[in-house]
Amino acid sequence: MNEPVGGVAGADAMPLTDAQLDHLRRELQRQQGALHTELRRMTGSLADVREARSDASADDEHDPEGPTLSSEWSRIAGVTDELERSVAATGAALERLATGTFGTCIRCGQQIGFGRLDARPSAALCIACARMA
Template sequence: MDTEQARARLQELLSELEGSVATLEHEGPVDDTDELSHYDQHPADAASTISEADRESALIDAARGQQEQVLAALARLDEGSYGRCVDCGAELGAERLEARPEAARCISCQTAAEGAR
């Protein structure tokens, strides 16, 4: 595996994630206060505003979670353990790393970890 290529992909992913978190936070519910005064505030609007805020905060959480995984993957690159499952030590394989360069686990360990959550 080409670790320099993996590092470049991870760093690119990290800056993309930083960009999306910044965008989401900038467009977050705080900015809606000005706009709200232009709308009739009946309950349906209030409900959709809340779910929009929830959706954005879920997206921010997801992006932050992925950022942590990318940072952990960069740390594994430095340690030389990148590309192996953190649970069972199996090779992750080029295809999995292609799809998810920040992947920490093989598919079966990942499924088990998500099931245990």
Template sequence: MDSHPDAVRRLAAERRETEQRLAALTGDFTAIVDASADSNADDEHDPEGSTIAFERSQVGALIVQAREHLAEIETAERRVSDGTYGTCERCGKAIAPGRLEARPVARTCIDCARR
């Protein structure tokens, strides 16, 4: 992991932020579910029901995105460990440092990402 110390640091920071976001979202989701369970809200007939269902769906989608991002981070960490971090998975060329700084989990160079 020493060949990319900046990547290790950025990925660790991104992992912490994503785990914190996931914990907050999970708490929000639980609160929404608990609130709807405590009320007599009927998603189909109660005017508030559709709002609760929408919020639950929206937070659920954000949880899925956060989990997927954690998986991307884990994959990037493995690439650092095996020495393939910073190499485009499609063309084999180096990924620009600026791209990796902006998106530490990037697996492709900008040219391949555009395709």
């Protein structure tokens, strides 16, 4: 009845297999590609809004910062911020994969379960630490 545990803590804390790591690496690379595409699209939209704004100021209109352009600008800037954070998180996860620390919580050092990583490959914190964050 006394199975050796081998220093691995927790039922959910099995070290990741090579197949699981490969799967997560591919998923991260796919996500990063998609994020970069989306970010380029958003950056293009920001440039469009900026251009529309300067066109408006060049006119004799009295309201160069019209509410439509301003709110569109904030919306795109918000999405761009969010995308940049995701790109950074995904890049950091790929770096941890390269250095062999992937799958380990960056706060407490516990193994992060595959279930959590499969749902969110860029996760840097275990569930317990993520709840505290």
